Amino acid sequence: MTGALDAPADSAGMGVIGTAPSSRGIEEPREIAETIKLADRAFAFVDLCGFTHFIAENGEHAAIDTLSQFRSLARDISARRGVMVSKWLGDGAMIVGADVGPTVATTAELIGRYDGSTLALRGGFAHGQALIMDGEDYIGRPVNLAARLCQTARPEELLAFGYPAAVLPPWVQVIGVRSVTLPGLGRLRRVQSLGLVDGLELPSLVGHNGA
DSSP: OOOTTSOOBOTTSSSBOOOOOOOTTOSOHHHHSSOOOOEEEEEEEEEETTHHHHHHHHOHHHHHHHHHHHHHHHHHHHHHHTOEEEEEOSSEEEEEESSHHHHHHHHHHHHHHHTTSSSOEEEEEEEEEEEEETTTEEESHHHHHHHHHHHHOOTTOEEESSOOTTTSOTTEEEEEEEEEEETTTEEEEEEEEEEEOTTOOOOOOTTOOOO
16 A cells, blocks of 8 residues: 555656655645744835925925936946845835845945935935745834834934944945934934945946936
8 A cells, every 4th residue: 555655656657756855835834834934134224304395395296306316226226236125115215135235335325326416315224034024025123123213314324233344335434323212112322324435436327317
């Protein structure tokens, strides 16, 4: 009598088909029932400062032009650095990467390049483990931390927490530190204000026709 777990015979009846190597996603139900694996990701939030006031002063058409320029620049820099604009958030964006360096680089360059435009950008950055839902939504403390840091940041500022210089891109520096109180997360001491190193020149982006 053939057992349920016996290997099947091949189509010619000449032998036994080898067992395929195990891979993620085909484990027995009991092996995946207890936990959902978290993913390591780097998260950045950016938004335009004073956007509501800008609409009141200049109208919706001017606001659309400003948003289009911002989004075009964000898409361009993200694509060049291998990270992703995961979601547009009205006058802002959520940027997601696999590693700290490229994600910080994308956000710092985006804020630096937008400096001097109609509105200033600000941002917040954090990394760690998060739960991925529906392939595009992320849930976890680093997501919340990055979002709250962005809300607290000043115009043209990128806030982060706990990153030594060796982890940051060599052309990004810690400009200063301060304590901040974040809604739902409490008070953090020595939050870093990141920016481009003094004297750094940003060349034109070849092929970019946005901002």
